Amino acid sequence: METNTNNHKEQIAKAMQSVITEHEKVNQDPWRLNYHVATPAFWMNDPNGFIYYKGEYHLFYQHHPYSPEWGPMFWGHVKSTDLMQWTHLPIALAPSEDYDADGCFSGSAIEKDGNLYLMYTGNVWTGENRDTDLKQVQCLAVSEDAIHFDKLKENPVILEAPEGNIHPYHFRDPKVWKHNDYYYCVLGSKTNEETGQILLYRSRDLFSWKFMAVSAKGEGNFGYMWECPDIFTLEEQEVLVMSPQGLTPEGDKYHNLHQAGYVLGKLNYDTGVLQHGEFEMLDYGFDFYAPQTTIDDQGRRIMIAWMAMWESEMPEQNQNWAGAMTLPRQLILENGKIKSKPIPEIENIRGNQVIYENLIVEGEVAFKEVDGNSLELDVYINANEASQFGLKLRMNETGEQYTELKYDVNSGVMTFDRNQAGSGPGGVRKAPVQLINNTLHLRIFIDKSSVEVFINDGEKVMTGRIYPDENSTSIRFFSDGPCQLTHLKKWDLKHSITYMEKK
Template identity: 65%
Template sequence: MIRHEEATKKATASIHQIKEEVDRNHWRLQYHVAAPAYWINDPNGFSFYNGEYHLFYQHHPYSAVWGPMHWGHVKSKDLTTWEHLPVALAPSEEYDKDGCFSGSAIEKDGKLYLMYTGHIWTGANHDTDLEQVQCLAVSDDGVNFKKLANNPVIGAAPDGDIHPNHIRDPKVWKHGDEYYCVIGNKTKDEIGQVLLYRSSDLLEWEFVNVAAKGEGNFGFMWECPDLFSLDGCDVLVMSPQGMEPDHHLYHNLHQSGYVTGQLDYETGKLDHGSFELLDYGFDFYAPQTTIDDQGRRVMIAWMAMWESEMPEQEFNWAGAMILPRQLFIQDGKIISKPMPEVESLRNEITAFENVLIDGKKVLDGVSGDCLELDVTFDAKEASMFGLKVRVNKKQGEETVVQYDVEEGFLTLDRNRAGKGLDGIRKAPVELKNHELHLRIFIDKSSIEVFINGGEKVMTSRLYPGQASTGIEFFAEGTALIKSLKKWSLRKSIGEELVHSSATV
């Protein structure tokens, strides 16, 4: 255990040395979670413990590129203002010497348990030469964690058509008197699937069944599964790798979405419907949910994508999290909305009503790089309408959110968004009474577009110049801005690393 404590101390000290320099970067996000420095990816251990939200994340605390995985850590009382905590997990034992991979958290007997994948490379080929087992660490205070002496708690893969090496990302929950976890896996023939395990004490686990398996264009590996009940449905969230593009769908390297159905806890089989995306933008992966003391199902995800260019790496950081979103079931599908607590970040308001757009329109006081927009359009006679954000005419920079009335698609276009990234993503959207409602969150290097009350969402990283702060509305034909509210948003991320026995 001393070895692990030393490893977390060293990792925390590494971050501390450079975080002030990182925080000065002009792309540094103001109200989205990112590590104080260096690389992050999947959210882990998202949980509500002792009256606070705890969020852990995959973290390489020594460089801005992916490396041996640690668990970084932040906490919040309101899902909006976050406090950095020391690194929670570091590779230190034989079973996790090459990485503490993704996992989840659960409270038991007043203690917070982290269940994670211990990772070992066994050769040079990172697709075939690896071993993965499931492990536990425990904390009395939610900050300092000790790995259990009897790790791993789930060792070799069970018999059957189950790939023995790619078995990772346990998500644990309690149902009745028993604990359950789902684990990402694939068949020996490269078909994504999810395994279900059961335990009475978190320590001894039995394999129950393959809960769900892909058919058709459903990927070769299902990562980061999460299974929960929401509004009478059982929901399986997962991140399939290897889905092929299909018209406007699946153009990111990997996808993230869900199926709904009913889990038979006795047989371990999930009877489910078709796959739906959780986000139609560029940068959304590995979502994980928790339930809080108000009974709300809250989701967080990595706001990036594997193998995407990350211009912020030049400034010694990479990756961030989306705004936490509350999930609901509506007409059999998930809708996701920003948590209402985000409204506490609002500063002064600028508002307009019934503004006609015939060509282009710029409105006084509507600009910026850290803001929230709430806008309702009436399509009127327009064939196309929308808005451009992060606009700089001199530099030729703009990010375009555009609705095509005839096609029925909302397009997010970042071909001129700034450094590094380009491309277009589309989401099928129906007007409501000829109207389109958008709630848009812009941060220094990101955009999140919530469409028609969260029926769909589009998320992207952007890397424009500092002077790219303009906002412009447009229409082909005549459209109406029925209502517009704009708030600047205050910074809520970036507190000092909390000192504890795990810091130096």
């Protein structure tokens, strides 16, 4: 196993200098997140290489280290012992070879012989049209210390898309795992007629790959390209998580530019075919794409996603950064549906607890010390006589700026409305939600420029970036008739991201 090193190291060193030089200025931005992973500076998108390795969680991400816009992709890198307190490490991958000259696109990580391997898509533009003029191949890089990565001399390990009704250029985002004696890798793809599909490969040694099958393909409203596929097992059921592009809105669903969700099924490891059911959304909000999962030493399946959306307005770009990661979420399969739950390790960054019980709300009301811009709320609301109730978050003194979460008892719909949220994109997203014993349970995570809402123990989640004024910190509860806050807890959440020092 030989590796390429020199040019790669030079490109990483240049990129690191660019990011470190800009970091101090970026960190002054009032919208800079407290406890969500973001780059030290410049652009971020998809999570990559999420893995539990030698007692630590490693998370990589698509990164352009020279501007706050998407560009030739590098891999940024953070690590953590508890999924909440993250430390930035040096950039792991840079485009440096003829096969990845225009970007080290998304991929995954796996341990082999004690070393950490990254499998990624090398991208080269062959002309001006970004949809037709490209060449994509699959590559490997390896590290002994989980910090410095060398690309294999044998790259690319998958040189071209297979024959058949498979688009020859759009095949990317390898997710690799081991099952019995083989390594498997799933890739995002589409047909020549623009229908999303995934491809399954198999290898005995991680280096030499054989195409098995088109593992699953879209039918009906299932998009023109499936990105970032991820296959894993939950409760003896295979799950395919992927991000289909080009779904048509249906009712309250699929209103983001691209979607992210899952199907449940059964993978035949002999034929490579996945028999599966209906597509389900993983998040009903605005900003959630390209989720990737890993399994840890406790056997938990943890998911993290890009907390942004393609072509969405990102006001933080004016401060030379863009994009962030969601909170890590544990996936649980219950009654044939996946629940996404906040991980218990959130307790590690809590402080200043405030508790209220059995409060009646009618009209609009605030509670002492229940405010802020970096906090967690845990609230149970009994609807009682109300037909509509909810919260206004990050409100300013005049009451004109706020983000609204509202539940309608008659329609059974939860609404996330950011039309009055401040700068940045507005919009409304809706999710179908049933009360449990006439009660709505919300866990709400507010950061400097984000809101994540976990509904009824993670049965539904709604995520969105918001850009309020710095002094918009009030929280108000409202109801059109008497409803009861049976239980309200609030914690401040501490800053938990460590950036590299300027050298």
